[in-house]
Amino acid sequence: MTIPEADREQLVTRRLRAAGCVFAEDEARVLLAEAADADALESMVAERVAGRPLEQVVGWAAFAGLRIVVEPGVFVPRxxxxxxxxxxxxxxxxxxxxxxxxxxxxxxxxxxxxxxxxxxxxxxxxxxxxxxxxxxxxxxxxxxxxxxxxxxxxxxxxxxxxxxxxxxxxxxxxxxxxxxxxxxxxxxxxxxxxxxxxxxxxxxxxxxxxxxxxxxxxxxxxxxxxxxxxxxxxxxxxxxxxxxxxxxxxxxxxxxxxxxxxxxxxxxxx
Incomplete structure (x- = not known):
């Protein structure tokens, strides 16, 4: 059964919030937008819940209106x-x-x-x-x-x-x-x-x-x-x-x- 988009967003938000993510709703939207499919989404959410910065999970950080590539281990632009x-x-x-x-x-x-x-x-x-x-x-x-x-x-x-x-x-x-x-x-x-x-x-x-x-x-x-x-x-x-x-x-x-x-x-x- 396919889970409606709104329900998926709520599920992801709950998992992120439970993991202590302050901006859980915003992060859930980013993950949903970046994930190619359900398996990719699950992998990305698991990484974020484990503590990896969102920017390293999705591969980019927002900075001055740009998407800056961020690789694992690299300092995330603030x-x-x-x-x-x-x-x-x-x-x-x-x-x-x-x-x-x-x-x-x-x-x-x-x-x-x-x-x-x-x-x-x-x-x-x-x-x-x-x-x-x-x-x-x-x-x-x-x-x-x-x-x-x-x-x-x-x-x-x-x-x-x-x-x-x-x-x-x-x-x-x-x-x-x-x-x-x-x-x-x-x-x-x-x-x-x-x-x-x-x-x-x-x-x-x-x-x-x-x-x-x-x-x-x-x-x-x-x-x-x-x-x-x-x-x-x-x-x-x-x-x-x-x-x-x-x-x-x-x-x-x-x-x-x-x-x-x-x-x-x-x-x-x-």
């Missing part, structure tokens, strides 16, 4: 990171207020890119940018290359380590969602993150700011004069992130967006 995208876009617009060709705006880099959601969105928003992305995690690099495709270059490396020397002193914008979770806080994170995303994408060291301090120390050599770094952080860490960048010689300010629960530090090179 909506709050759309603030990084908006600030990076604003910095690019300010670099060329005449609205000329995007090629005039200089190279752009997404650092610690994960699935490269920001780089992909920038490529769609502003075709023609010289676009780079880099990550230390080979799984993330593979995923990022699927998203960026032929619109930019994704390299594997530790922060700026995998980039060609020709980019030094030329980057107009660096956008980064570097790990900023304190090591001791990771075990208390939701299982979707701590069990199914790489700790490389989460672990920011004892106070969560190890990568922020490293970026602050290194980014000045890579930014063009007047170039901008947009670095995601948290409300509680924002002042310390800003101070690290000011100490490194950049002008820095904190930007907060309550709607997406996002916080970034925007820093400009001399």
């Amino acid at each position: 909506r709050r990171t759309e603030l990084v995208l908006r600030q990076a876009s604003a910095a690019l617009a300010a670099a060329d207020p005449t609205g000329g060709p995007t090629t005039r705006r200089g190279p752009v880099l997404e650092l610690c890119c994960g699935a490269a959601a920001v780089a992909t969105a920038l490529a769609v928003e502003q075709p023609g940018l010289e676009l780079w992305a880099t990550d230390l995690d080979p799984a993330a690099v593979h995923c990022a290359r699927r998203n960026v495709a032929d619109r930019g270059t994704v390299v594997e490396g530790d922060l700026f380590g995998g980039l060609p020397a020709s980019l030094r002193g030329r980057l107009r914008v660096v956008a980064a969602n570097a790990p900023y979770v304190p090591t001791d806080a990771i075990p208390s994170m939701p299982p979707e993150a701590r069990l199914h995303e790489s700790w490389l994408a989460l672990d920011g060291g004892v106070d969560g700011l190890d990568l922020h301090r490293r970026i602050a120390a290194e980014v000045g050599a890579w930014l063009a004069p007047g170039g901008t770094l947009v670095l995601e952080t948290s409300v509680g860490q924002a002042d310390a992130t800003r101070e690290a960048l000011v100490t490194a010689g950049l002008r820095a300010r904190v930007v907060r967006d309550d709607e997406v629960d996002g916080t970034v530090v925007v820093a400009v090179a001399p």
Whole structure:
């Protein structure tokens, strides 16, 4: 007997709700839309109930109106990171207020890119940018290359380590969602993150700011004069992130967006 669509949605919703999924109804609709048949639906629901992030189950995450490919084990783009995208876009617009060709705006880099959601969105928003992305995690690099495709270059490396020397002193914008979770806080994170995303994408060291301090120390050599770094952080860490960048010689300010629960530090090179 065929189960009516409405009844299937209710059944899936109940299973997800029982598993503790906060947005069970919304997730049920996504799973029903993505499943090719009843067997596929059962497999996907079982994965979600077991704790795998919905985005890894269906293979994509919604970000800035796009579907970003997300593979198993790769950090899932969060909506709050759309603030990084908006600030990076604003910095690019300010670099060329005449609205000329995007090629005039200089190279752009997404650092610690994960699935490269920001780089992909920038490529769609502003075709023609010289676009780079880099990550230390080979799984993330593979995923990022699927998203960026032929619109930019994704390299594997530790922060700026995998980039060609020709980019030094030329980057107009660096956008980064570097790990900023304190090591001791990771075990208390939701299982979707701590069990199914790489700790490389989460672990920011004892106070969560190890990568922020490293970026602050290194980014000045890579930014063009007047170039901008947009670095995601948290409300509680924002002042310390800003101070690290000011100490490194950049002008820095904190930007907060309550709607997406996002916080970034925007820093400009001399």
